[in-house]
Amino acid sequence: MVDQASDVLKDYQALAQQSWDAWTRYLQQQAAAPYAQPGAAHAGTGEDLWARSMAALKGYNEWMQGAVGSGLGQGPADWQQAMQNLFSSMGGQPFAHAFASIDSEAARSFMQLWQSWLQSGQSGVAGMKFDVEHFAAFGYTRERQLQQQALAAAMQEYLEWAGKYQALIQRANGEGMERLQATLANWTDSTRQVDSLKALYDLWVDGAEDAYAKLALSEEFRHVYGEMVNAQSRLRQLQQEQLEAMCRELGMPTRSEVSALGKRLHELRREVRDGNRSSQADEVAGLRAEVAALKRQLATKAEEQSAPTKKTAARSSKREVEDDTVVRRAKPTTAVAARKSVVRGSTRTRK
Amino acid sequence: MFPPLRLDPTALTGEIAAFQRKLAAGLGNLQHQLEPQYANTPREVVYREDKLTVWHMKGQGKPTTKTPTLIVYALVNTVWMTDLQEDRSLVRNLLEQGEDVYLIDWGYPDGADRWLTLDDYINGYLDRCVDAVCKASGVDAINLLGICQGGTFSLCYTATHGDKVKNLITMVTPVDFQTPDNMLSNWSRELDVDRFVDTMGNIPAELLNWVYLTLKPVRLNQQKYVGLVDILDNPKELQNFLRMERWIFDSPDQAGEAFREFIKDFYQQNKLIKGEIVIGGKPVDLGMIMQPVLNIYAEQDHLVPPDASRVLGKLVGTTDYTPLAFKGGHIGIYVSGRAQREVPPAIHQWLSTRN
16 A cells, blocks of 8 residues: 555656656747747748648648549549548548648647647656546645646646537538538539539538538537637646746746736826826816906906996906906916916907 | 539549649749738828827828828727728728828737726827827817727717717727627637636737638638639739738737727627726717717628627717618728729718718
8 A cells, every 4th residue: 555655656746747847848948949030920930831821722732632532523423422432531621721720829839838748747657547636735745736736627628628629610511511512412403513623612611611600600619619718718827827936936027027017007107197187177177267267357347447336346346356266266376377378368469 | 404513533633733733833923022012102100109100191182171080990900901002092092082091000019018908098099199180180170980999999989089079980890799690709708808818918919810710711721822823823913912911910919908808898798789888987878979970881791790880870879870881891891992992982972071
């Protein structure tokens, strides 16, 4: 018993070491990668990019070769069997490249990362067979063990959802083939006959896209797609937590820290802008009130000059006091300069 | 009764050989291609802030209209779709009609822009861009021409800053984000966008490009390039093709926070049509839009289905609402031959009776 437990622990330690090594190798590869050229931020090697760009044409070429090899055109009566042969010869995925290998660079580097991690877990230690996800964690490295277990579980979950997604894609391929056959089966007159591979290919694409669109708009697809992306996010999150722990140990700034700084900076910018906006609004309101007060003053003076009765003067004087109060209340500091300018302006106007 | 396939084995072999010959001969032409240029209509800077630039586009003659039009493009891809090439340029055609055209180039966000919100974009950047155009042209209010997500932004802006907008034109603009034929909407509905943005930060352009390709994976990722073989020996067509490729894939990352808000509030909760959008503390009520509205949508739009746009007519407060259906797709509405003939004259005609 003791030996068995000891073996399991050794296995577990070896797995942890392999995992660490995989991380280290990955980071070394990343560090050694040449800097991307401006405008090609996600560039791989030239050869790799060329191969990826040419994959569409290669896929079409293979499709044409497969079509001829499947017996298409060798007899008018067995076209359905020939079509089925072609479909089967391509593993049931005649547009495998288009559906499956259009991975983004972001997703690609993600998979590269996890492939190395996965390889370390799968190759494992010879004879190691235990459920790492549910192995009790304890001891000094308990927290790290839990992190590893969470990672393993998250990876497993992601792979499961990715598998379900691929199954849906496979279904779209199959249903595309069925749609093509149904279309062709309806073409029974001489005016609608497929007389070239390109024409057949275009029809097949129509069928595949229609089948895919129907599936992609379904609730089932929505659920699987959402869960696949969410599972990838969970995995990425755990990965980032581990990387951050490593960075902290190395005394390097972490992504979270930089992100928090950016967030604070933006909050500060907003506060400054809001402050300016509010202060400008106050200033404008103050100036408006002041202009209104000055207009009233001028009007009053004009009235006084034209009809200087005791009663009017008293009323005007009272209004001046009120206006002055409005001006002072509105914006005492900025109002001074503004008042001068308004008065000067009105004086000039009067001249 | 005739069999649907009339394929002759000899002809098939010949077809494959012809394809391979054409490909081999044409590949050489790819080696000597320069980076395809956009139309590069003459322009001058009116305003810059952070990574955005407001350009004043210059035509051959002076504008005949007093009210300028500001093009507000989406944050995804670049505004140069509107000025793609000399004979396929919405901007040039509008200038030729006599319009005074400005546009916002949002630039390429990086890590420093991770926390930009929709408030920053709409009440901040866009508002200051509008102010800059008002100042440059000496008017108090301008025309907005919002495209796709930029149209949604323009709607939000007009509803909350109506005094600065004289006329509003929306092109292929999503308003109802949950029509049954909206694939992007379907895919985003169960996304844990908080975790997605928290782990991604800014959303890489290449990831979004991948999502757009998967809307029609076989057409966009294979059939299109099979068709390319047919034009490899035609330098002009090849340049046009490569120019479009440049535009498709030369696209900016998305500021994480704005992306989070847009997906949650617009796609997942469809708040715009419910009148529940609040941006920077300002409620967005489309009923507050009293300006004349011209809503142009594309009948074969796979990104913004027509119904997603059409609903606008029921939501705006104005009585001067004009829908315009275009026979084409989301991109064709700018670059197809039909678009050149139909869209800019329609916009000019509509504006000319309202400016």
